Amino acid sequence: MIRERTQIAIIGAGPAGLLLAQLLRIAGIETIVLERQSRGYVEARIRAGVLEQGTVELIDEAGVGARMGREGLPHDGFDLAYDGVRHRIDLAHLTGGKRVMVYGQTELTKDLGDAAAEAGAPAIYDAADVSIHDADGDAPVVRYRRKDEDAEISCDFIAACDGFHGIGRRSIPESALKTFERIYPFGWLGILADVPPCSHELIYARHERGFALASMRSLTRSRYYLQCPIDERLENWPDARIWEELKVRLGPEAASAMTIGPAIEKSVAPLRSFVAEPMRWGRLFLAGDAAHIVPPTGAKGLNLAASDVRALSRAFIAFYKSGQSALIDNYSQTCLARVWKAVRFSWWMTQLMHKFGEGETFDARVQGAELSYLFGSRAASQALAENYVGLPFDGPT
Ligand code: RFL
Numbered sequence: 584m585i586r587e588r589t590q591i592a593i594i595g596a597g598p599a600g601l602l603l604a605q606l607l608r609i610a611g612i613e614t615i616v617l618e619r620q621s622r623g624y625v626e627a628r629i630r631a632g633v634l635e636q637g638t639v640e641l642i643d644e645a646g647v648g649a650r651m652g653r654e655g656l657p658h659d660g661f662d663l664a665y666d667g668v669r670h671r672i673d674l675a676h677l678t679g680g681k682r683v684m685v686y687g688q689t690e691l692t693k694d695l696g697d698a699a700a701e702a703g704a705p706a707i708y709d710a711a712d713v714s715i716h717d718a719d720g721d722a723p724v725v726r727y728r729r730k731d732e733d734a735e736i737s738c739d740f741i742a743a744c745d746g747f748h749g750i751g752r753r754s755i756p757e758s759a760l761k762t763f764e765r766i767y768p769f770g771w772l773g774i775l776a777d778v779p780p781c782s783h784e785l786i787y788a789r790h791e792r793g794f795a796l797a798s799m800r801s802l803t804r805s806r807y808y809l810q811c812p813i814d815e816r817l818e819n820w821p822d823a824r825i826w827e828e829l830k831v832r833l834g835p836e837a838a839s840a841m842t843i844g845p846a847i848e849k850s851v852a853p854l855r856s857f858v859a860e861p862m863r864w865g866r867l868f869l870a871g872d873a874a875h876i877v878p879p880t881g882a883k884g885l886n887l888a889a890s891d892v893r894a895l896s897r898a899f900i901a902f903y904k905s906g907q908s909a910l911i912d913n914y915s916q917t918c919l920a921r922v923w924k925a926v927r928f929s930w931w932m933t934q935l936m937h938k939f940g941e942g943e944t945f946d947a948r949v950q951g952a953e954l955s956y957l958f959g960s961r962a963a964s965q966a967l968a969e970n971y972v973g974l975p976f977d978g979p980t
């Protein structure tokens with residue numbers, strides 16, 4: 584049996600776990616990060632692409648923003664397309680100069696993984712059978728298996744950053760947790776291709792055949808999504824069919840500027856809203872997707888993980904540096920206030936942009952009216968822009 588001791592045991596080496604470890608490391612707090620998968624597997628998962636300005640600032644504060652500063656693409660706006668009309672949401676103009684950054688989650692995870700390795704404290708990858716013990720007492724323990732040897736970490740606190748399917752949230756007794764969920768009746772078919780984007784900014788399109796999104800990872804790599812049935816099979820979508828459908832849904836201007844090429848990744852993701860309350864049980868803290876999921880329409884998932892980690896790192900730092908536990912005690916309440924606003928925004932944008940039924944329904948008419956209002960009203964556009972660039976981290980609770 585390997586026995587170890589650390590201040591904070593972190594489960595999960597996704598963006599939340601790695602960023603938390605990095606923020607604590609530079610504050611002189613010890614952590615051990617346990618990850619079920621290999622480093623290669625974690626870094627190859629194609630997911631988020633849009634970072635709020637506050638997330639960018641946090642990554643800089645963590646000392647891992649250099650490559651993002653060189654290679655990331657700052658975006659001042661995006662387009663909404665409806666009924667053949669494209670309307671630009673000028674983020675910078677509507678929010679007093681705020682913008683977002685297009686930088687892939689894969690790249691951020693690599694930068695964080697490199698920083699940990701350079702500091703001589705890489706995550707423990709391929710950690711099997713991770714389990715949590717005594718989190719409601721004073722001496723929590725995490726057990727796992729490493730190359731067929733059993734290991735045990737004793738620690739002061741445990742941060743479960745192990746995503747929606749992790750064991751962190753499941754280790755909390757059901758009676759201590761309240762959960763809220765909405766499952767949407769469709770998914771997103773995503774495609775990644777090494778071709779230049781069809782527009783220099785993102786296009787979110789509401790089309791009678793369903794939602795489509797044109798995004799990117801760089802000036803030579805495009806990321807596109809199509810609303811599809813929840814049980815869609817990838818075999819039904821050869822590359823040629825995806826490109827044709829994107830052209831129809833994104834409209835003639837995007838179609839004429841679209842370069843097509845072979846897909847280097849293709850997947851279907853379900854859409855879900857989910858929140859678990861509270862985000863703490865004794866000495867166990869949930870952060871990121873372990874505590875909440877939002878549909879990707881508002882580009883909020885990774886950004887919420889970053890704001891949880893910001894609050895949790897500040898709480899641990901206050902505890903170790905000045906013995907204050909107020910931030911630890913308020914962690915769940917502080918996070919949930921911002922989480923629910925992002926859940927609301929992601930739900931609203933999903934409702935607005937997707938096809939929910941066939942034909943000329945009441946809901947479709949209301950959607951049309953809301954989009955037309957949005958295109959014509961500065962107040963409505965401003966509310967969208969303010970949420971998209973990210974609400975303040977330390978807003979009212
Ligand atoms: P992750 O990334 O799921 O990482 C959790 C890690 O924990 C590990 N793990 C375990 N380790 C040890 N023991 C166990 N028992 C374990 N169980 C799990 C896992 O292997 C994994 O490495 O959660 P984290 O760190 O909270 O990060 C959250 C983000 O990944 C997620 O919110 C975003 O990707 C969501 N998202 C987007 N967010 C944005 O902010 N902007 C976007 O543009 C955006 N686009 C997206 C998205 C998510 C998508 N999908 C596929 C769901 C687009 C898509 C299509």
Ligand code: PHB
Binds near residue numbers: 630631799806879880
């Ligand atoms: C992406 O590029 O993967 C992306 C961008 C914006 C979203 C969701 C996903 O709203």
